Amino acid sequence: MRPEFTSPSSSSSSSADRRLNALVRHLATASMVSQTAVAFSPTSGFHGDSVFSHVVRAPEDPILGVTVAYNKDPSPVKLNLGVGAYRTEEGKPLVLNVVRKAEQMLLNDKSRVKEYLPIVGIAEFNKLSAKLIFGADSPAIRENRVTTVQCLSGTGSLRVGAEFLARHYHQKTIYIPQPTWGNHPKVFTLAGLSVKTYRYYDPTTRGMNFQGLLEDLGSAPSGSIVLLHACAHNPTGVDPTLQQWEQIRQLMRSKALLPFFDSAYQGFASGNLDEDAQSIRMFVADGGECFVAQSYAKNMGLYGERVGALSVVCRAADVASKVESQLKLVIRPMFSNPPIHGASIVATILKDSNMFNEWTIELKAMADRIISMRKQLFDALRARGTPGDWSHIIKQIGMFTFTGLNSKQVEFMTREYHIYMTSDGRISMAGLSSKTVPHLADAIHAAVTRMS
Amino acid sequence: MAIRRAMSGRIMDRTAVVGARYMSSWWRSVQPAPKDPILGVTEAFLADQSADKVNGAYRDDNGKPVVLECVREAERRIAGNLNMEYLPMGGSVKMVEETLKLAYGENSELIKEKRIAAVQALSGTGACRLFADFQKRFCPDSQIYIPVPTWANHHNIWRDAQVPQKTYHYYHPESKGLDFAAMIDDIKNAPNGSFFLLHACAHNPTGVDPSEEQWREISHHIKAKGHFAFFDMAYQGFASGDPEKDAKAIRIFLEDGHHIGIAQSYAKNMGLYGQRVGCLSVLCEDEKQAVAVKSQLQQLARPMYSNPPVHGALIVSTILSDPDLKKQWLKEVKVMADRIIGMRTALRGNLEKLGSPLSWQHITNQIGMFCYSGLTPEQVDRLTNEFHIYMTRNGRISMAGVTTGNVEYLANAIHEVTK
Numbered sequence: 001m002r003p004e005f006t007s008p009s010s011s012s013s014s015s016a017d018r019r020l021n022a023l024v025r026h027l028a029t030a031s032m033v034s035q036t037a038v039a040f041s042p043t044s045g046f047h048g049d050s051v052f053s054h055v056v057r058a059p060e061d062p063i064l065g066v067t068v069a070y071n072k073d074p075s076p077v078k079l080n081l082g083v084g085a086y087r088t089e090e091g092k093p094l095v096l097n098v099v100r101k102a103e104q105m106l107l108n109d110k111s112r113v114k115e116y117l118p119i120v121g122i123a124e125f126n127k128l129s130a131k132l133i134f135g136a137d138s139p140a141i142r143e144n145r146v147t148t149v150q151c152l153s154g155t156g157s158l159r160v161g162a163e164f165l166a167r168h169y170h171q172k173t174i175y176i177p178q179p180t181w182g183n184h185p186k187v188f189t190l191a192g193l194s195v196k197t198y199r200y201y202d203p204t205t206r207g208m209n210f211q212g213l214l215e216d217l218g219s220a221p222s223g224s225i226v227l228l229h230a231c232a233h234n235p236t237g238v239d240p241t242l243q244q245w246e247q248i249r250q251l252m253r254s255k256a257l258l259p260f261f262d263s264a265y266q267g268f269a270s271g272n273l274d275e276d277a278q279s280i281r282m283f284v285a286d287g288g289e290c291f292v293a294q295s296y297a298k299n300m301g302l303y304g305e306r307v308g309a310l311s312v313v314c315r316a317a318d319v320a321s322k323v324e325s326q327l328k329l330v331i332r333p334m335f336s337n338p339p340i341h342g343a344s345i346v347a348t349i350l351k352d353s354n355m356f357n358e359w360t361i362e363l364k365a366m367a368d369r370i371i372s373m374r375k376q377l378f379d380a381l382r383a384r385g386t387p388g389d390w391s392h393i394i395k396q397i398g399m400f401t402f403t404g405l406n407s408k409q410v411e412f413m414t415r416e417y418h419i420y421m422t423s424d425g426r427i428s429m430a431g432l433s434s435k436t437v438p439h440l441a442d443a444i445h446a447a448v449t450r451m452s
Numbered sequence: 453m454a455i456r457r458a459m460s461g462r463i464m465d466r467t468a469v470v471g472a473r474y475m476s477s478w479w480r481s482v483q484p485a486p487k488d489p490i491l492g493v494t495e496a497f498l499a500d501q502s503a504d505k506v507n508g509a510y511r512d513d514n515g516k517p518v519v520l521e522c523v524r525e526a527e528r529r530i531a532g533n534l535n536m537e538y539l540p541m542g543g544s545v546k547m548v549e550e551t552l553k554l555a556y557g558e559n560s561e562l563i564k565e566k567r568i569a570a571v572q573a574l575s576g577t578g579a580c581r582l583f584a585d586f587q588k589r590f591c592p593d594s595q596i597y598i599p600v601p602t603w604a605n606h607h608n609i610w611r612d613a614q615v616p617q618k619t620y621h622y623y624h625p626e627s628k629g630l631d632f633a634a635m636i637d638d639i640k641n642a643p644n645g646s647f648f649l650l651h652a653c654a655h656n657p658t659g660v661d662p663s664e665e666q667w668r669e670i671s672h673h674i675k676a677k678g679h680f681a682f683f684d685m686a687y688q689g690f691a692s693g694d695p696e697k698d699a700k701a702i703r704i705f706l707e708d709g710h711h712i713g714i715a716q717s718y719a720k721n722m723g724l725y726g727q728r729v730g731c732l733s734v735l736c737e738d739e740k741q742a743v744a745v746k747s748q749l750q751q752l753a754r755p756m757y758s759n760p761p762v763h764g765a766l767i768v769s770t771i772l773s774d775p776d777l778k779k780q781w782l783k784e785v786k787v788m789a790d791r792i793i794g795m796r797t798a799l800r801g802n803l804e805k806l807g808s809p810l811s812w813q814h815i816t817n818q819i820g821m822f823c824y825s826g827l828t829p830e831q832v833d834r835l836t837n838e839f840h841i842y843m844t845r846n847g848r849i850s851m852a853g854v855t856t857g858n859v860e861y862l863a864n865a866i867h868e869v870t871k
Contacts, residue, residue: 050711050737051645051680055590058747061541061754085537093535100532107531113517115509116725152574152757159756186755190585297538304536304762333608334581334756335574340726341763342536 063182063422070420078418079436081427084234084399085303086366089433094366096301098358102348112344117337119328121150121309125343128350129309133263133277133294140284144317147324149310149331150338153303154264154295157310158187161260161291163330164312164323165225166192174225174260175217177201179424181234184227184262193225201236206392206404208238214251223256230261230292231276232269232398235426239269239397245279249286259283259290267299269398271367273360289313296346298399299363305342370399373432377401380441386448401427409447417443509725510690510788510821511852518788520723522780526770536762541750543572543731544765550772551731554688554695555702555714562706562735569745570733571753572760575725576686576717577605579732583682583713584613585752586734586745587647594680596647597638599623601846603656606649606684620648623658628814628826630660639673648674652685652714653698654820657848661691661819667701671708681705682713689721691820693789695782711735718768720821721785727764795854796823802863810870823849831869839865 060068066082088094106112120126126148130141140146151157166172174193176184177200185195198220199212217226228248233239240248252259261280267273283290289312296307310327314320331337349355378393393401405413405425413419419440421427432440512518542548548570552563562568573579587594596610599622610617620642621634639648650670655661662670674681683702689695705712717730732749736742753759771777793816800815815823827835827847835841841862843849854862 049678050741051591051594052711052734052745053737053741055741055744055748057744058751064541093537095533095535099536103531107527113519115517116719152761155754155758156756183754183758186751190752190755302536303538304759306757306759306761329608330612332577332605333612334577335728336577336605337726337728339574339728339761339764342761 061182066420066422069414073418073420075418077439079420079431079440081419081421081431081440083428083431084298086298086301086399086430087433089369089435091431091433091436094301096359096362098349098355098362099300099302099345101358102345102355105348106341106344117150117340117343119149119331119337120324121338122340122343122347124351125150125347126309128347129294130311132273132350133266133280133292133311134284134313135274135277135281138281138284139287140313145314145320147312147314147320147327149324149327150343151293151308151310151331152306152335152338153297153308154262154293155183155187155308156306156338157293157295157308158184158260158262159191160327160330160334161293161310161312162188162191162193163334164327165258165260165291167330168326169223169225169258171221171223171225171258173221174227175220175257176227177213177229177233179235180227180229181262188227196220196224198226200233201238201402203404206238206389206402207395208240208244210240210244214247217248217251217257218255220255220257223258225258225260226252227260227262228279230263230266230279232265232400234264234398235400235422235424236402237396237398237400238392238402240279242278242282245282249283252283253286253288259288261290261292263292264295265298265398266294267360267363268367268370271364271371273363284313287315289315296342300346300349300359302342302345305345306339307342307346370429373429373434373437374401376434376437377429377432377441380437381444384441384445386441386445388448399428399430401429403427403444405444405447409451412447412451413443416446419443509852510720510723511855513791513855513857515853515855515857518723520781520784522771522777522784523723523767525777525780526767529770530763530766533766539572539759539762539765541571541754541759542746543760544762544769546769546773547729547765548572548731550769551716552733554772555685555699555716555733556706557699557703560706566739567736567742568733569736569742569749570731571746571749572765573715573730573732573753574757574760575719575728575730576684576715577609577730578728578760579715579717579730580606580609580684581613582732582749582752582756583715583734584610584615586749588613588615589752590748591647591680594645594647595643596649596682597642598649599635599651599655601657602649602651603684615647618642618646622655623660623824625826628660628824629817630662630666632662632666636669636673639670639677639679642677642679644678645680646677647680647682650681650683650701652683652688652701654687654691654822656686656820657822657846658824659818659820659822660814660824662701664700664704667704671705671710674705675708675710680713681710682715684715686715686717687720687820688716689782689785690789690792693786693793695721695785706735711737718764721788722768722771722781724764724767727767728761729764729768792821792851793819795851795856795859798856798859799823799854799863802860803867806863806867808867808871821850821852823851825849825866827866827870834869835865839868841865 070080086094130146130148134141151160172193173196174188175196175198178197188195198216199209202209231239266276269276280292292311294309297303312323349359374394378390381390403425407423410423510518552568552570556562573582595616595618597618597620598606600619601623620638621631624631653661688698691698713734715732719725734745736745771781796816800812803812825847829845832843832845832847
């Protein structure tokens with residue numbers, strides 16, 4: 001059956017049309033390649049016909065493809081710098097001690113059952129998550145102007161927030177920085193928003209294109225949604241300074257642009273939880289509204305447990321309450337209620353001051369190791385006299401570094417030195433160790449001097 | 453006071469000296485009175501108002517939620533696990549493999565031929581939603597036929613996926629059974645190539661399932677019209693106590709050559725409710741197509757939650773891949789199913805013993821967590837007001853809330869409002 005593109009009979013809203021158009025763009029490629037359109041009738045041979053015969057294989061996820069290639073490589077010196085998950089000095093994944101402790105506590109508590117959570121998740125988890133990101137003394141929390149709902153890590157929080165906006169907000173366009181995490185555009189598109197970009201990264205300086213950012217946000221229609229990386233921008237590692245954040249805030253508020261923060265690295269960037277939440281708190285302090293997607297994947301090492309929270313800061317308490325009721329209507333037909341395990345661990349840790357302190361120490365250790373890798377790589381390149389300015393390695397922050405290497409150089413490094421990274425030149429500092437820094441430095445040096 | 457003095461004057465004189473201590477010992481031997489039959493029941497009893505009952509969480513004979521022993525053991529084994537890394541977008545391969553065996557058969561050729569595109573999903577809801585999104589993307593002209601009645605969230609799911617929906621006849625109020633003729637008519641009258649949502653077993657909320665013969669006929673007519681059969685199987689093992697038996701409808705469709713889709717959930721049959729563990733599978737023509745379909749399902753999952761939660765999946769794969777644990781699970785699931793079946797028998801038996809003029813056959817004909825009692829809204833209101841028994845006004849009883857301790861009381865109450 002050849003897919004045809006008619007408007008759904010149930011709705012003629014422009015958001016539905018936009019969503020359809022987005023899907024048309026996806027499908028147009030598919031159907032151009034498809035050879036197996038089957039005319040569907042009851043007389044055609046039953047056994048052979050699937051209504052999904054025309055479905056073509058989707059392209060590999062470029063980031064995950066790196067790990068696939070890495071796994072295939074038999075070389076003993078291979079390095080996986082594509083992975084966005086923390087690794088120890090020994091190159092191993094890490095479960096925090098405090099997380100193990102929390103898990104044991106939960107396991108030993110025989111009174112715990114595995115019943116359904118409420119649609120919005122664990123109440124305690126939600127409250128503690130709001131406190132964590134907005135600060136315990138946040139006026140927004142005190143005034144009950146925040147609604148927080150448990151979601152599936154950062155991705156899930158972004159998606160639920162975006163679906164809500166697509167349904168209830170008057171502006172259906174979201175501006176995302178260029179570049180940004182590869183999954184962002186799809187999350188927003190499938191939620192029914194239309195996606196535009198704003199300039200962010202300057203390849204010539206390997207820093208911020210601040211002028212471009214101000215111009216692009218300045219010319220956005222009033223009320224547009226703007227995606228902001230709260231800290232440790234993924235993939236560039238380039239963050240605005242506090243002064244620049246203040247300018248961004250003023251500009252956005254003057255144009256009633258709605259901030260949607262993606263906070264995936266709180267505590268992981270600088271090593272300090274409050275410092276990494278500064279940008280968000282600045283916006284909340286002016287009394288305005290915003291959306292915040294929080295993830296515990298990296299900072300608590302809970303990756304696969306899918307723990308996150310979506311917070312919506314509103315002008316008034318009754319608004320927050322109404323917003324929450326509508327968020328539930330988004331969540332229920334998506335997954336009914338969120339998974340209990342990871343959020344229980346987080347709540348256990350956040351509510352116990354000793355465990356909370358333990359966590360901050362382990363978190364700082366992870367952040368410090370990354371910062372140390374930055375320093376070591378920078379020093380190693382300087383020692384080799386590698387041409388170019390490599391100071392961006394220590395200026396950028398968070399898990400990733402945008403090296404500035406081009407795809408040809410990346411390909412060379414993979415081929416000759418068994419370094420696996422995404423073709424945009426992004427490396428995960430988490431994948432480095434003191435032992436492997438020299439090898440990477442050699443590879444970069446060779447790539448820069450032999451390939452341009 | 454005068455009577456007292458007359459009856460126990462001398463005792464009172466004696467006790468006056470010893471005082472309060474002696475007085476208190478008068479009452480030490482008094483036993484607590486039996487619980488007030490009305491107030492003792494309260495809202496916990498058969499209540500569909502609590503979230504648990506609305507979602508149908510199982511309760512044991514003491515009315516308590518249950519964590520299966522096999523689940524506790526699995527959790528002990530996986531605690532202190534190596535890491536909590538991301539699962540692949542399609543979820544735990546091991547969990548999915550074991551889950552497919554349950555639905556398609558332990559030695560299914562279809563599994564061996566790799567013709568099934570399958571991904572881990574967020575319980576039954578997530579599996580249905582992923583399928584609905586997939587249906588919208590790749591069969592954008594199609595519509596879904598949903599039975600009347602059905603789990604309310606089914607409507608929400610396909611609506612949010614923007615798939616137009618229609619309904620088909622299912623429950624027959626007069627017989628409190630299946631409206632089979634009307635159902636077949638609806639199948640025949642639907643445009644060719646429509647999508648039909650079928651409850652594989654233990655229909656929610658009616659408990660009314662087609663018989664094996666009826667399933668064969670349903671399969672025949674769906675095939676004749678080239679419709680797509682999508683099964684929501686939320687109660688495998690929980691309905692009859694035998695997972696193989698509960699998968700019969702699906703096996704019939706597979707024998708008949710349908711390319712079906714299935715949403716599977718471990719919420720009830722493993723008691724993993726809050727872990728959100730399930731699986732979506734789509735049977736394809738061949739391995740190549742299954743690979744393509746799976747990749748597209750992943751493309752829909754990625755912008756929704758990236759990859760599914762690991763904990764519940766680990767519990768499931770730990771249990772199902774260990775023969776002893778799996779055997780234990782099968783036993784525990786049978787206990788749950790048997791208890792519910794036992795309560796159905798007891799409720800019906802009690803009503804008949806009371807000499808009710810009505811037929812209560814449907815209580816034992818129906819299967820699974822819920823019973824469509826046939827009570828009218830007015831009768832339900834009387835149950836609430838006079839007997840403090842709570843149920844939804846469509847007369848749906850959550851059998852999970854019935855225990856040996858309260859089944860007689862329930863039968864009495866129902867008899868009172870229906871005689």
